[in-house]
Amino acid sequence: MDGLDNLFSAPTRRDVLRWGVACGAAGALCPTGVGIALGQDVAAPNTLPGLRLKGLARHEAMFWEKLDENKVKCVLCPRECEVADVERGYCGVRENHEGKYQTLVYGALCSANVDPIEKKPLFHYLPGTTAFSVATAGCNIECKFCQNWQISQFRPEQVESVLVEPERLIATAQARSAPTIAYTYSEPVIFYEYVHDTAALARQQGIGSVMISNGYIQEKPLRELCRHLTGVKVDFKAFSEKFYEETCAGKLKPVLATLETLKDIGIWFELVILLIPTLNDSPDEIKQMSEWIVQHLGPDVPMHFTRFHPTYRINNLPSTPVGTLERARQIALDAGVRYAYAGNVPTHPGENTYCHQCKVPLIRRTGFRVESNRIRDGKCPDCATPIPGVWSAEQALAFKPREKAAAPQTAGQPS
Amino acid sequence: MSTFSTRRQFLAQMGAAAAAGAVLPTGPWLDAAQGEAPERSSRVIIARDDALAGGSVDEHGELLRKLLDASMQRLSGAQDAAAAWRRWFKPTDRVGIKVNTLGHTTQPAVVDAVVAGLRQADVPAENIIIWDRFDSELDKAGFKLNRSASGVKCYGTDAEEVGSGYQSNVETSGEIGSCYSRIIAEQIDALISVPVLKDHSLAGVSLGMKNFYGAIHNPNKYHDRNCDPYVVDVVSHRFVRPRWRLTVCDATRGQCHGGPMKNPGYAWPFGGLIIGTDFVAVDAVGADLLDGERKNRGLKLLADDKRPTNHIATAGARGLGVADLSRIERIEL
Numbered sequence: 001m002d003g004l005d006n007l008f009s010a011p012t013r014r015d016v017l018r019w020g021v022a023c024g025a026a027g028a029l030c031p032t033g034v035g036i037a038l039g040q041d042v043a044a045p046n047t048l049p050g051l052r053l054k055g056l057a058r059h060e061a062m063f064w065e066k067l068d069e070n071k072v073k074c075v076l077c078p079r080e081c082e083v084a085d086v087e088r089g090y091c092g093v094r095e096n097h098e099g100k101y102q103t104l105v106y107g108a109l110c111s112a113n114v115d116p117i118e119k120k121p122l123f124h125y126l127p128g129t130t131a132f133s134v135a136t137a138g139c140n141i142e143c144k145f146c147q148n149w150q151i152s153q154f155r156p157e158q159v160e161s162v163l164v165e166p167e168r169l170i171a172t173a174q175a176r177s178a179p180t181i182a183y184t185y186s187e188p189v190i191f192y193e194y195v196h197d198t199a200a201l202a203r204q205q206g207i208g209s210v211m212i213s214n215g216y217i218q219e220k221p222l223r224e225l226c227r228h229l230t231g232v233k234v235d236f237k238a239f240s241e242k243f244y245e246e247t248c249a250g251k252l253k254p255v256l257a258t259l260e261t262l263k264d265i266g267i268w269f270e271l272v273i274l275l276i277p278t279l280n281d282s283p284d285e286i287k288q289m290s291e292w293i294v295q296h297l298g299p300d301v302p303m304h305f306t307r308f309h310p311t312y313r314i315n316n317l318p319s320t321p322v323g324t325l326e327r328a329r330q331i332a333l334d335a336g337v338r339y340a341y342a343g344n345v346p347t348h349p350g351e352n353t354y355c356h357q358c359k360v361p362l363i364r365r366t367g368f369r370v371e372s373n374r375i376r377d378g379k380c381p382d383c384a385t386p387i388p389g390v391w392s393a394e395q396a397l398a399f400k401p402r403e404k405a406a407a408p409q410t411a412g413q414p415s
Numbered sequence: 416m417s418t419f420s421t422r423r424q425f426l427a428q429m430g431a432a433a434a435a436g437a438v439l440p441t442g443p444w445l446d447a448a449q450g451e452a453p454e455r456s457s458r459v460i461i462a463r464d465d466a467l468a469g470g471s472v473d474e475h476g477e478l479l480r481k482l483l484d485a486s487m488q489r490l491s492g493a494q495d496a497a498a499a500w501r502r503w504f505k506p507t508d509r510v511g512i513k514v515n516t517l518g519h520t521t522q523p524a525v526v527d528a529v530v531a532g533l534r535q536a537d538v539p540a541e542n543i544i545i546w547d548r549f550d551s552e553l554d555k556a557g558f559k560l561n562r563s564a565s566g567v568k569c570y571g572t573d574a575e576e577v578g579s580g581y582q583s584n585v586e587t588s589g590e591i592g593s594c595y596s597r598i599i600a601e602q603i604d605a606l607i608s609v610p611v612l613k614d615h616s617l618a619g620v621s622l623g624m625k626n627f628y629g630a631i632h633n634p635n636k637y638h639d640r641n642c643d644p645y646v647v648d649v650v651s652h653r654f655v656r657p658r659w660r661l662t663v664c665d666a667t668r669g670q671c672h673g674g675p676m677k678n679p680g681y682a683w684p685f686g687g688l689i690i691g692t693d694f695v696a697v698d699a700v701g702a703d704l705l706d707g708e709r710k711n712r713g714l715k716l717l718a719d720d721k722r723p724t725n726h727i728a729t730a731g732a733r734g735l736g737v738a739d740l741s742r743i744e745r746i747e748l
Contacts, residue, residue, distance in 0.1 A: 069673055069678075070676070071616065081638075082616075084616035084617075084674075084675065084676060085518070085676040086517060086518050086675065086676045087616070087638075087675070087676075088635045089635065090635055090636060090638070090639075091635065092633065092635040092636070142592075142636055144592070149585075153632075153633055153636075154632060154633070155632065155633070155635070157549075157573065158580065158581065158632055249636070312585065312592075313585060313587065313592045
């Protein structure tokens with residue numbers, strides 16, 4: 001991952017002071033210190049002058065409820081952690097501080113890169129553009145195959161981070177000519193407040209925001225966030241409760257609910273299914289998943305079947321054979337999914353976008369690079385069939401949720 | 416090394432000890448590198464003194480040392496305190512003292528007594544590390560940080576250079592997958608857990624075993640199901656179980672509800688220490704004492720408060736120690 005100092009402009013002294021006050025953590029800014037030394041594998045961005053984070057970036061959390069005896073209940077994600085004073089929720093980045101729930105990662109970025117939007121992957125969202133991509137530490141599930149476990153499975157004080165306020169993130173994305181900010185790598189749900197505030201501000205300044213998520217979020221915060229987002233990608237881990245429970249420490253049903261809510265909201269979203277040999281790659285499971293998608297979400301939601309490579313806690317399984325991806329893609333197409341892709345296999349024809357009506361290639365890709373794009377005004381140039389997706393920045397920024405956003409909570413109201 | 420290499424040697428030493436009139440409830444320490452758990456006794460000592468129940472614990476350093484030494488003698492059957500400590504610790508040991516500095520915290524005076532005991536066994540001060548997760552929490556709990564090469568060391572896993580963070584590889588133990596503190600993984604070969612006698616909002620109690628949640632990088636992942644079996648998985652790991660020789664539970668100021676944060680409304684001036692080599696037995700006794708106090712105050716028992724201490728039973732069922740109270744020899748001093 002790139003060093004953050006290469007991406008962000010140096011803050012002024014005024015920036016430092018303002019930010020310190022804003023997040024209530026002036027003492028957390030460490031001009032010369034270093035963060036906790038973790039293993040060498042952990043992403044360790046270089047410092048920004050004056051802004052390397054020594055402590056925690058505390059900020060009042062959204063979506064929580066007060067309980068007796070100074071306990072709180074988090075209602076951001078389906079876990080609904082009940083957290084005693086001084087303790088943290090499962091995500092490790094939200095803490096009960098004297099009966100008030102706080103996020104500890106407001107603007108505490110541990111990773112930032114300028115990525116092709118295809119890397120997310122989002123294939124029907126401004127193809128060929130870049131996304132300024134950021135993450136904080138933490139996650140609300142634990143996938144034993146997580147590729148970014150060095151940040152997703154650690155607490156904020158255990159990774160090196162820099163404080164980047166929303167305004168500066170947006171300015172940096174603009175300076176990099178990125179039309180989109182992507183909240184990604186770890187799990188944006190757990191740095192919700194920062195995503196929320198940044199996306200709202202970015203939208204006003206002509207920058208879209210996409211969330212690359214596991215979909216493990218409650219309906220109210222999801223609806224609230226989608227007022228500001230312009231696209232979503234959900235990692236759909238599998239179509240079995242067993243897999244979610246045993247391999248991800250999560251549950252399937254809340255993810256299905258999220259997908260249906262996204263459909264209801266009307267925001268553009270795509271799905272990624274990382275196929276792991278023997279665990280979630282059975283034809284029956286893929287068929288059931290595809291049929292569920294067509295029935296509940298419609299045929300236009302793209303499915304990306306991507307390759308697994310051994311990592312983190314699953315090192316005893318081989319990489320996914322390309323044939324498995326091809327088979328899964330065909331099962332999805334047969335089930336009625338119009339846009340199914342084979343991912344992580346550069347040059348494979350399954351990475352291209354084909355018109356679902358006349359079958360001609362519309363977007364040719366090599367890995368994350370778009371070689372050609374024939375879509376015009378959102379349509380196939382040969383048969384004029386509308387191709388679902390977001391094809392212009394104007395279209396992205398014009399998005400409005402289909403339903404009115406849910407009323408905010410009494411405690412931890414959206415700012 | 417005084418491990419028993421043969422059954423005959425073991426019996427011979429047992430016989431010699433018996434002939435000397437010594438009670439030998441526990442064998443001596445074994446080499447942690449062998450990956451074997453030290454022999455443990457299900458004997459648990461509860462040492463109390465009314466003086467400890469009032470005033471500042473800091474004023475009772477000498478009393479704490481006497482209570483602890485007497486307890487060690489009862490545990491070991493040794494004639495004197497130094498001999499008792501030497502049964503479990505030797506001069507070449509590097510001893511980690513894991514304290515609890517989150518919320519209601521371990522009293523430094525209790526740890527001072529433990530250090531004094533180790534010194535009687537000729538463990539060099541430089542070989543002793545008092546540790547927990549964070550420098551800041553140790554400092555807040557009243558411990559004097561010492562990262563220098565001389566004297567008893569005291570620092571957190573987060574201490575730059577000395578603590579060095581967590582290992583970069585994930586260790587799997589049962590259901591957990593965690594990076595352990597480099598202190599426990601690389602800097603010590605004997606462990607003493609010095610928890611506090613206190614309630615915990617999810618696990619029911621936070622005692623000697625739960626204390627080692629402070630040794631892994633991701634304890635937040637393992638609070639579901641009342642922390643069971645995760646607590647047991649954490650302490651079953653080769654970094655903990657074979658090295659763990661003693662628990663000295665700080666029961667000078669217990670807390671029977673509202674933990675792990677300090678909650679004065681439920682403070683319980685127990686005025687004592689709970690000591691044993693079987694860490695499961697010590698926790699079982701501690702949980703029983705807490706439940707007894709809860710009953711006295713009209714509070715629900717932990718199990719009825721949806722916080723059963725299942726992890727203790729699981730530890731017993733897995734053979735890590737004795738969880739069955741009827742099989743634990745409880746001795747009050």
